[in-house]
Amino acid sequence: MRIQRLSPQQIKTSSPLYRVFIEDFWIQNVNQKSKLAILPEVIVHQQAQGYRLLFGFGLFEKVGTDKIPALIFPQQTAPLNWLTELARFVRQHRELYPIEVARLSRLMNHLKIPQADADNLIHAMTGIKSLSGLVPQLRKLINVVPSIQAFLIAKKAPFALWNQVSELTPGQQETFINFVGALRPSLSVFSELLVNITEAGLREGLDFATILRRIEKEFRRTCPGPFEVHALTHLRQMVFRRRFPHLSRRIARMEKRLAQIDLPATTRIDWDPTFERGTLHLSVEIGTVEDLVSLRNFLSSTGLQKLSPLLDELKSESPG
Amino acid sequence: MKKNSRVNSAGISLIYVDSSVQNDALTLDVISAHRSAKIKLIPCGDDPGRHLPVETDPKTVLYITQSKGSLVKPCPGTSSAYICCGYQVINQTLNCPLRCSYCILQYYLNQPLTVIYTDYQTIFHDIQCQVSDNPRRFFRFGTGELGDSLALPGSRLFAKEAIVFFASLQNAVLELKTKTSHIRELLELPHNGRTILAWSLNPSEVIALEEHGSARLTARLTAARQAQEAGFLVGFHFDPLLLFPDYTDAYIRLVRELYQHVDPTRIAWISLGSLRFPPAVKTQMKTRYPRSKLIYGEMVRGMDQKMRYPRPMRVALYRRIYEILIATKTPPWIYFCMESPIVWEEVTGRAPASSAELDFWFATSLAQRFPGLVPFPPAIADYQNT
Numbered sequence: 001m002r003i004q005r006l007s008p009q010q011i012k013t014s015s016p017l018y019r020v021f022i023e024d025f026w027i028q029n030v031n032q033k034s035k036l037a038i039l040p041e042v043i044v045h046q047q048a049q050g051y052r053l054l055f056g057f058g059l060f061e062k063v064g065t066d067k068i069p070a071l072i073f074p075q076q077t078a079p080l081n082w083l084t085e086l087a088r089f090v091r092q093h094r095e096l097y098p099i100e101v102a103r104l105s106r107l108m109n110h111l112k113i114p115q116a117d118a119d120n121l122i123h124a125m126t127g128i129k130s131l132s133g134l135v136p137q138l139r140k141l142i143n144v145v146p147s148i149q150a151f152l153i154a155k156k157a158p159f160a161l162w163n164q165v166s167e168l169t170p171g172q173q174e175t176f177i178n179f180v181g182a183l184r185p186s187l188s189v190f191s192e193l194l195v196n197i198t199e200a201g202l203r204e205g206l207d208f209a210t211i212l213r214r215i216e217k218e219f220r221r222t223c224p225g226p227f228e229v230h231a232l233t234h235l236r237q238m239v240f241r242r243r244f245p246h247l248s249r250r251i252a253r254m255e256k257r258l259a260q261i262d263l264p265a266t267t268r269i270d271w272d273p274t275f276e277r278g279t280l281h282l283s284v285e286i287g288t289v290e291d292l293v294s295l296r297n298f299l300s301s302t303g304l305q306k307l308s309p310l311l312d313e314l315k316s317e318s319p320g
Numbered sequence: 321m322k323k324n325s326r327v328n329s330a331g332i333s334l335i336y337v338d339s340s341v342q343n344d345a346l347t348l349d350v351i352s353a354h355r356s357a358k359i360k361l362i363p364c365g366d367d368p369g370r371h372l373p374v375e376t377d378p379k380t381v382l383y384i385t386q387s388k389g390s391l392v393k394p395c396p397g398t399s400s401a402y403i404c405c406g407y408q409v410i411n412q413t414l415n416c417p418l419r420c421s422y423c424i425l426q427y428y429l430n431q432p433l434t435v436i437y438t439d440y441q442t443i444f445h446d447i448q449c450q451v452s453d454n455p456r457r458f459f460r461f462g463t464g465e466l467g468d469s470l471a472l473p474g475s476r477l478f479a480k481e482a483i484v485f486f487a488s489l490q491n492a493v494l495e496l497k498t499k500t501s502h503i504r505e506l507l508e509l510p511h512n513g514r515t516i517l518a519w520s521l522n523p524s525e526v527i528a529l530e531e532h533g534s535a536r537l538t539a540r541l542t543a544a545r546q547a548q549e550a551g552f553l554v555g556f557h558f559d560p561l562l563l564f565p566d567y568t569d570a571y572i573r574l575v576r577e578l579y580q581h582v583d584p585t586r587i588a589w590i591s592l593g594s595l596r597f598p599p600a601v602k603t604q605m606k607t608r609y610p611r612s613k614l615i616y617g618e619m620v621r622g623m624d625q626k627m628r629y630p631r632p633m634r635v636a637l638y639r640r641i642y643e644i645l646i647a648t649k650t651p652p653w654i655y656f657c658m659e660s661p662i663v664w665e666e667v668t669g670r671a672p673a674s675s676a677e678l679d680f681w682f683a684t685s686l687a688q689r690f691p692g693l694v695p696f697p698p699a700i701a702d703y704q705n706t
């Protein structure tokens with residue numbers, strides 16, 4: 001490999017297939033160095049005529065007509081070798097993102113790299129043992145839209161969540177991230193909403209776009225306030241009610257009854273929100289004689305009368 | 321007819337035969353039942369799985385061999401939170417050629433093929449020991465736990481031997497549980513009333529959507545009637561019960577149809593069990609049966625960590641079906657498969673205190689309804705101590 005300054009006209013960037021890696025860590029470097037009027041090297045592969053850009057697309061788009069320094073793979077370097085070197089270079093900074101694995105797989109397929117070699121490279125870089133079984137899923141992953149890619153990368157999302165998102169069309173992904181992303185969900189809440197909305201739609205026989213539209217409409221109509229945390233809680237509850245209509249009705253009734261009971265300050269009632277267990281759990285923290293007295297008063301007076309309807313509520317056919 | 325012939329051939333394309341069993345009668349019969357399958361003899365103890373490509377469908381490859389351990393075991397049940405009936409399973413066949421979307425076998429069994437064990441004399445020896453060692457206890461054995469009892473020729477060949485074997489036992493019965501109608505070759509056998517032919521039932525619309533490759537409902541019910549006419553006791557398993565739009569009407573129709581075909585007084589037992597599966601199975605079901613909507617039902621993680629419908633929904637489902645099932649002059653014995661005492665109580669008004677007590681209830685019910693089947697009055701102590 002050698003370093004040489006190349007004019008942008010010598011570099012080909014036409015095929016998006018070669019833009020495999022996200023240059024997040026490198027862009028920071030570019031920004032820092034450009035303040036000192038120094039540019040880091042882009043990485044290219046020498047062709048019969050000119051060079052193919054492999055890494056440094058972000059810089060290339062900025063430089064205009066100025067010459068830029070480039071690290072050059074000689075023409076005879078086999079694609080598997082320069083791909084391996086590039087992947088290693090990225091992994092010096094961080095693990096590969098799922099979208100990069102998908103693009104890497106697509107490029108290796110395009111370059112007709114034998115399956116066994118492709119498997120070995122992916123295994124070495126990610127720990128994934130057999131690429132061939134994953135190819136259909138990886139193909140879908142390519143379609144994850146940039147706004148969701150950015151969210152998933154920032155949140156370090158696992159492969160499984162990337163896969164879930166990739167089941168949606170790009171248009172559905174955009175609608176989902178525009179709506180849900182604005183509420184700043186954590187990764188687990190994002191995943192929960194995605195799964196529950198998808199599954200509620202499948203159960204109700206509605207496609208994702210339709211159920212999402214309906215949920216968003218209802219959300220806009222009923223959301224209590226502009227605060228993100230409350231809005232997100234409201235949305236989660238709404239979606240849960242839609243995904244688990246029977247269960248959520250039962251939970252709401254139980255919570256209503258619980259709210260009607262004035263428990264002593266050091267006492268708590270727990271119950272199983274799946275209703276598998278039909279029992280109440282009374283937890284009491286006793287630190288003083290007064291705690292004991294207030295518990296006795298609660299149990300000997302109206303407390304028992306109020307606990308009984310709670311037990312009824314836990315029965316399968318509650319009075320409602 | 322078309323459907324049944326598909327089950328008959330069972331889609332077996334390759335049979336591995338362990339050299340130690342190549343001359344067993346069962347091996348030769350199984351091979352001749354799958355004439356179009358390719359046969360490969362492998363050295364004794366060799367693992368045929370390592371010869372198979374990763375993507376091989378385990379339902380298309382048979383492995384005929386001898387067992388390395390006992391094939392007769394207590395039903396694994398699930399957890400102490402749910403009551404098990406004390407059934408004894410005979411794992412002579414592992415896996416099943418039917419393709420029921422909800423069946424956990426296809427996701428659960430770790431063999432890349434379907435296994436047929438030929439050493440039925442060992443199986444019978446183990447059973448004989450168990451029943452002789454506990455002469456005051458009444459046992460129920462069955463082959464339908466890790467595969468359909470009658471779907472594969474290898475399972476049917478074993479079933480024929482087992483029926484004759486159980487005919488001579490005093491304190492045990494055999495249950496053959498199936499979703500097929502392959503009973504013709506069993507009807508003439510000397511069963512002595514000690515084999516229960518049992519069918520898993522679901523409404524026709526569920527069978528069409530979810531139980532691929534199985535016999536139609538009418539075929540199952542017709543077979544059940546033929547079994548009764550041949551003097552067999554019969555059993556039915558409403559398992560898995562499913563929640564879907566208009567399920568109540570569908571199950572009411574199913575029970576009516578059942579009672580039109582068979583005499584309720586000659587039903588040994590009926591089980592009720594709702595859909596349940598380990599959470600990991602959900603993804604696999606989604607991939608394998610994308611048209612099935614079962615996994616999108618309202619389900620929660622139960623006390624055994626399996627996904628189930630919430631208890632209030634299960635109870636409503638069970639109660640409706642239970643009420644119709646017992647609305648006959650002499651109702652059959654109805655029990656729940658892997659349900660909690662609270663569900664028992666809410667549906668039937670009583671609950672066994674333990675799995676041992678349920679086992680005892682079984683024996684008592686059989687003794688009362690079928691004189692001579694249980695040779696002594698059951699005592700709870702005999703079930704608690706074993």
